[in-house]
Amino acid sequence: xxxxxxxxxxxxxxxxxxxxxxxxxxxxxxxxxxxxxxxxxxxxxxxxxxxxxxxxxxxxxxxxxxxxxxxxxxxxxxxxxxxxxxxxxxxxxxxxxxxxxxxxxxxxxxxxxxxxxxxxxxxxxxxxxxxxxxxxxxxxxxxxxxxxxxxxxxxxxxxxxxxxxx
Amino acid sequence: xxxxxxxxxxxxxxxxxxxxxxxxxxxxxxxxxxxxxxxxxxxxxxxxxxxxxxxxxxxxxxxxxxxxxxxxxxxxxxxxxxxxxxxxxxxxxxxxxxxxxxxxxxxxxxxxxxxxxxxxxxxxxxxxxxxxxxxxxxxxxxxxxxxxxxxxxxxxxxxxxxxxxxxxxxxxxxxxxxxxxxxxxxxxxxxxxxxxxxxxxxxxxxxxxxxxxxxxxxxxxxxxxxxxxxxxxxxxxxxxxxxxxxxxxxxxxxxxxxxxxxxxxxxxxxxxxxxxxxxxxxxxxxxxxxxxxxxxxxxxxxxxxxxxxxxxxxxxxxxxxxxxxxxxxxxxxxxxxxxxxxxxxxxxxxxxxxxxxx
Numbered sequence: 001x002x003x004x005x006x007x008x009x010x011x012x013x014x015x016x017x018x019x020x021x022x023x024x025x026x027x028x029x030x031x032x033x034x035x036x037x038x039x040x041x042x043x044x045x046x047x048x049x050x051x052x053x054x055x056x057x058x059x060x061x062x063x064x065x066x067x068x069x070x071x072x073x074x075x076x077x078x079x080x081x082x083x084x085x086x087x088x089x090x091x092x093x094x095x096x097x098x099x100x101x102x103x104x105x106x107x108x109x110x111x112x113x114x115x116x117x118x119x120x121x122x123x124x125x126x127x128x129x130x131x132x133x134x135x136x137x138x139x140x141x142x143x144x145x146x147x148x149x150x151x152x153x154x155x156x157x158x159x160x161x162x163x164x165x166x
Numbered sequence: 167x168x169x170x171x172x173x174x175x176x177x178x179x180x181x182x183x184x185x186x187x188x189x190x191x192x193x194x195x196x197x198x199x200x201x202x203x204x205x206x207x208x209x210x211x212x213x214x215x216x217x218x219x220x221x222x223x224x225x226x227x228x229x230x231x232x233x234x235x236x237x238x239x240x241x242x243x244x245x246x247x248x249x250x251x252x253x254x255x256x257x258x259x260x261x262x263x264x265x266x267x268x269x270x271x272x273x274x275x276x277x278x279x280x281x282x283x284x285x286x287x288x289x290x291x292x293x294x295x296x297x298x299x300x301x302x303x304x305x306x307x308x309x310x311x312x313x314x315x316x317x318x319x320x321x322x323x324x325x326x327x328x329x330x331x332x333x334x335x336x337x338x339x340x341x342x343x344x345x346x347x348x349x350x351x352x353x354x355x356x357x358x359x360x361x362x363x364x365x366x367x368x369x370x371x372x373x374x375x376x377x378x379x380x381x382x383x384x385x386x387x388x389x390x391x392x393x394x395x396x397x398x399x400x401x402x403x404x405x406x407x408x409x410x411x412x413x414x415x416x417x418x419x420x421x422x423x424x425x426x427x428x429x430x431x432x433x434x435x436x437x438x439x440x441x442x443x444x445x446x447x448x449x450x451x452x453x454x455x456x457x458x459x460x461x462x463x464x465x466x467x468x469x470x471x472x473x474x475x476x477x478x479x480x481x482x483x484x485x486x487x488x489x490x491x492x493x494x495x496x497x498x499x500x501x502x503x504x505x506x507x508x509x510x511x512x513x514x515x516x517x518x519x520x521x522x523x524x
Contacts, residue, residue: 008232016227025233099222107223122220127186142186143177146209149216156219 007032010050017058017119019104027057048129055120055133062112106156114148121145173199179206183213317378322369329409332363340365340406341423341505349520351513353415362409366425372399405506412511419521422508483523489515498522 010031014024031054035046043049107115113134120130127141136144174192181187183206196202338344340363350356375396407424477488480498487500490510497510498518509522 011232012227012230015230016224021230021233096222097226099219100226103219103223106219118216119220121184122217122224127181127184138186140177142179142181142184143175145184146176146180146212149212152216152219153212 003032006035006046006050009047010054013051013123014054014058016123017055017116018061019107023061024058027054027061030057051125052129052132055116055125055129056135059112059116059133059135062115102156102160105159106152109155109159110148110151113144114151117141117144118148118152173202176205176209179209180213182206183210316374317381318372318374323367327365327367329362329364329407332361332408334358334361337361337363337408337410341408341425344408344410345421345423345505345507345509345522345524347419347421347521348524349517350412351417351419351517351521353417354412354419355414357412358410359413360411362411364405364407366406367404368401369404370399370401417512419511419513420508421521424506426504426506480519482519487522489518491515 007028011024011028014027014031015021018024018027031050034053035043035050107119110118113136116134117130120133125133127138130141130145131138134141134144174195178187178189178192179202182189182192196206332340373396405424405426407422409420409422412419477490480487480489482498482500483502485500485502487498487507490497490499492510495510495512496515496518497508499506499508500522501507507522509518511518513521
């Protein structure tokens with residue numbers, strides 16, 4: 001995996017966690033800069049290292065307080081998304097995007113740690129990796145996850161049933 | 167035996183579902199407990215629903231266009247950027263409470279309350295960075311900005327002024343006299359290669375003692391603030407800070423020097439009790455709370471964490487400091503003559519001590 005591939009994965013991880021392209025770009029760039037600042041051969045697994053660092057940076061950014069939510073997708077993005085969908089039905093793509101927006105709105109209502117734990121687990125990270133990113137004990141991850149899922153579900157139901165949502 | 171002593175907590179069941187926990191005892195319990203099997207099924211269902219709900223978002227992000235990165239811009243930044251991270255690390259370990267204020271004074275009422283500490287001495291507290299991180303986070307999660315307003319309020323800049331590049335003259339105007347390295351390690355230039363400074367900021371605190379005590383009671387904290395604080399206003403000026411960096415021949419030295427917090431307002435209160443209360447609120451372990459309570463003259467003392475895996479107490483001239491070893495180097499933190507000092511870098515312990523001891 002070359003540096004550009006690592007950056008791509010790092011940016012997307014940050015975007016998932018933060019939901020804001022500018023912040024994701026900042027976090028991914030900072031993580032890659034830090035990687036480059038490590039001595040040659042110091043980092044045995046750059047992919048895992050970046051995953052950990054960008055998760056931590058995103059968590060810090062969430063705790064500092066976030067800017068406004070991201071812009072709606074461009075036509076190009078929708079077209080791009082449509083190109084990957086099967087069947088390539090633009091209406092379905094838009095519905096999916098709407099669902100993603102609802103999820104984003106529900107995530108925005110969660111505490112930073114709940115959000116982090118939930119999304120990192122969804123990405124398949126181990127409890128140990130999640131604990132490192134969230135700065136907690138591995139043994140606490142299960143409890144945090146249960147709480148985060150419960151709160152997420154509550155918030156999702158609230159935003160999905162809100163009469164006048166964006 | 168009460169219910170929670172006989173049945174496994176949800177977190178253990180969730181870990182079992184994720185195959186992160188292997189426990190024969192838990193399995194035996196599940197085999198014989200229908201109620202817990204039902205709980206396990208419910209947790210599995212919630213986990214499945216969550217995955218389904220998150221799927222569209224994850225799929226959208228996976229296809230999201232990636233901004234172009236200009237590598238040629240990143241690489242020079244790497245070599246010239248003032249590495250302030252050690253400052254943040256040093257500050258984090260430097261003080262359980264004052265660090266909160268240094269990092270972001272708006273984030274907790276606790277930090278603002280604790281700003282009444284005038285720290286001139288060091289007390290060591292046996293704990294580890296994770297405990298501190300958890301405690302700060304505990305406070306962070308409990309004290310939202312809305313709640314802080316309800317509990318009395320704080321006015322001042324939303325964020326502390328950032329650490330910025332500066333000139334030697336501006337630095338000397340902010341913090342004086344600056345510590346001069348007693349012995350500059352070999353390979354480093356005679357003058358700093360970079361100067362940074364953080365300007366002070368002023369905050370005004372007006373505690374609503376009754377509201378705070380009601381809230382503490384709701385949180386299950388068996389302690390309360392002194393009613394004498396009701397109606398008082400405190401003005402807090404955050405420390406000015408100057409950072410100097412020397413780099414040469416692959417080695418680096420950073421000296422950070424910060425003034426003390428300036429606080430105006432009468433504070434005839436039991437600081438040990440207040441600090442213990444806040445540590446309790448943050449969820450700090452009982453051993454840490456006890457150590458804080460037992461620290462004599464807490465008003466003039468900075469609690470520094472030490473322990474086998476954290477730091478080592480060392481004399482620095484007439485002062486008592488703590489040495490924190492790190493990968494490829496280390497850092498010293500101590501207080502003297504109204505200043506907090508941090509001396510760190512990719513240097514040996516002996517070299518750092520030689521820099522620090524006047």
